[in-house]
Amino acid sequence: MISSWPTVLAATIPLLVAAAYLAYRYSTYYYGYWAERGVPHAEPTTLLGHFARPILGRENSAFTVDSHYRRFGGHRYFGMYQLRHPILVLRDPELAHAVLTKDFASFHDRLTSRTSFKHDQLFSNVVNLTGDRWKAVRAKLTPTFTTARLKTMFADLYVCTDRLMNKLSLLTSDDQGVVNVTDIISKFTIDTIGRCAFGLDCNSLFDSNSEFQRAGEAVFRPTVKMLLHNFMRLIDIGWLIDLLRLRSMPDYVYEFYLNIFHDTLKLRDTEVEDRNDFVSILIKLRNKEKENNNKVELFTDEVLASNAFIFFAAGFETTATTMSYCLYELALNKDIQTKLREQIKLMMNENDGKLTYDGIKNIKYLDMIINETLRMHPPVAVTIRVCTKKYKLPDSDLTLDVGTKVFIPLYSYHNDPKYYPNPKVFDPLRFTEENKASIPNGAYLPFGDGPRICIGKRFAIMEAKTGLAEIISRFEVLPSKDIQIPIQINPHAFVLTPSSPIRLLLKKIN
Numbered sequence: 001m002i003s004s005w006p007t008v009l010a011a012t013i014p015l016l017v018a019a020a021y022l023a024y025r026y027s028t029y030y031y032g033y034w035a036e037r038g039v040p041h042a043e044p045t046t047l048l049g050h051f052a053r054p055i056l057g058r059e060n061s062a063f064t065v066d067s068h069y070r071r072f073g074g075h076r077y078f079g080m081y082q083l084r085h086p087i088l089v090l091r092d093p094e095l096a097h098a099v100l101t102k103d104f105a106s107f108h109d110r111l112t113s114r115t116s117f118k119h120d121q122l123f124s125n126v127v128n129l130t131g132d133r134w135k136a137v138r139a140k141l142t143p144t145f146t147t148a149r150l151k152t153m154f155a156d157l158y159v160c161t162d163r164l165m166n167k168l169s170l171l172t173s174d175d176q177g178v179v180n181v182t183d184i185i186s187k188f189t190i191d192t193i194g195r196c197a198f199g200l201d202c203n204s205l206f207d208s209n210s211e212f213q214r215a216g217e218a219v220f221r222p223t224v225k226m227l228l229h230n231f232m233r234l235i236d237i238g239w240l241i242d243l244l245r246l247r248s249m250p251d252y253v254y255e256f257y258l259n260i261f262h263d264t265l266k267l268r269d270t271e272v273e274d275r276n277d278f279v280s281i282l283i284k285l286r287n288k289e290k291e292n293n294n295k296v297e298l299f300t301d302e303v304l305a306s307n308a309f310i311f312f313a314a315g316f317e318t319t320a321t322t323m324s325y326c327l328y329e330l331a332l333n334k335d336i337q338t339k340l341r342e343q344i345k346l347m348m349n350e351n352d353g354k355l356t357y358d359g360i361k362n363i364k365y366l367d368m369i370i371n372e373t374l375r376m377h378p379p380v381a382v383t384i385r386v387c388t389k390k391y392k393l394p395d396s397d398l399t400l401d402v403g404t405k406v407f408i409p410l411y412s413y414h415n416d417p418k419y420y421p422n423p424k425v426f427d428p429l430r431f432t433e434e435n436k437a438s439i440p441n442g443a444y445l446p447f448g449d450g451p452r453i454c455i456g457k458r459f460a461i462m463e464a465k466t467g468l469a470e471i472i473s474r475f476e477v478l479p480s481k482d483i484q485i486p487i488q489i490n491p492h493a494f495v496l497t498p499s500s501p502i503r504l505l506l507k508k509i510n
């Protein structure tokens, strides 16, 4: 038995060496891509490319891209390797503008054809869909937030704002209190999207065991399984996930969203009145398709449920993050907060002490403050497009192959002193009408741009403005003693959320 060890070793070592060599060749196969095309880039690390630090949990990938952005100052674009695959990062916002808008026909997708989510029942949504399917679904969902619909939703939004005020009153019952703003605002945005788009009373502000909050947060707090699946897809072994029929998010997330969606549809079938909200748009799509007996079913139950899911998921964390950062900046910038309060009071005095849809729209200083918050702290730091038709980058010798991933590093544009002098200073005056006009095309993209721009932009702004106006009119917001300056960002999060909750001192105003 013992004498056979050398034989086993002699047979195993060459196999291990061959496997290591093949793995090395596989992971570095494309690493000559940018050098061959004369595109500036840094030396990649074997297997992890340029994303070793985010994968090891050392920094958020937005900052990895940002450090390359700074390194390649003076270039209009540069290359990176996302694990084994080349990606092009557009350093010049004019190029980003072209890709997102006028040359959209060559960049209509966000995912490459390699990405498959065969058994993921919540995947077929407007964020992930590609080509003609995306176009058809997007065209039907865009009208969800027309002005007329937003006006109707305002009453529901107001119910949620009222509850937020009640909650904050309880938390400051001694006329002041330190509030975990991240938690409370996230509950407020869950309740708001639930009520306004789905007609649901989530009540996560007062229900400490809210399933909505649990399932909502799970989407944005990546588990080891989610990170592993992501990794597998990026190194092109996503087929293994399909083969094993795996799903990326925890099971209860699927159960929760699929059940809620089916229950809501059933309930709506029994209602006479049309609420004219997002769910009623979905129901009409489903019914129309059934009536027409379409051969190619576009709005299958899976597509409908996936889109309900994405509206819920995309609709709360981004807006909650924006509102929390805004309160954080107002706490640190007292003069700006005081000026804002005066303008809100002025508007309320003109409207019998109330916040109205039109009144809120007219508080321009609040728009400027939200714009500046989204400049400094864009929740989505990078947006992605995939080249879908061979494309020559304007004024360059570089032609992109179909399938090349293009990163648009909007966090970097927003924090580049070339476009925003003293970018670390919170200054809403950058967004007066006059100053806004001098921002170069593509240098301000918190909601993206072009046909694939954020579908919920107008709803998010209405919600944030209403919630913030109510808070600032009733409370003075001050830094608490454990405030982080600057805020540290969670290295794993998809949305740029703080690594620990923002806590602020709220004092009631008499």
Ligand code: HEM
Pocket: 100, 126, 127, 128, 138, 193, 310, 311, 312, 314, 315, 316, 318, 319, 322, 378, 379, 380, 383, 384, 445, 446, 447, 448, 449, 450, 451, 452, 453, 454, 455, 456, 457, 459, 460, 461
């Ligand atoms: C402050 C809040 C929000 C921010 C900063 C934000 C940001 C973004 C960004 C940067 C994109 C990518 C756009 C592009 O690639 O050009 C996006 C896409 C999207 N957002 Fe938002 N978003 C917010 C709120 C919302 C809300 C409230 C909803 C829904 C209720 C929503 C639903 C979506 C959807 C469905 C897409 C994909 C659109 C498509 O591919 O056709 N977002 N968002």
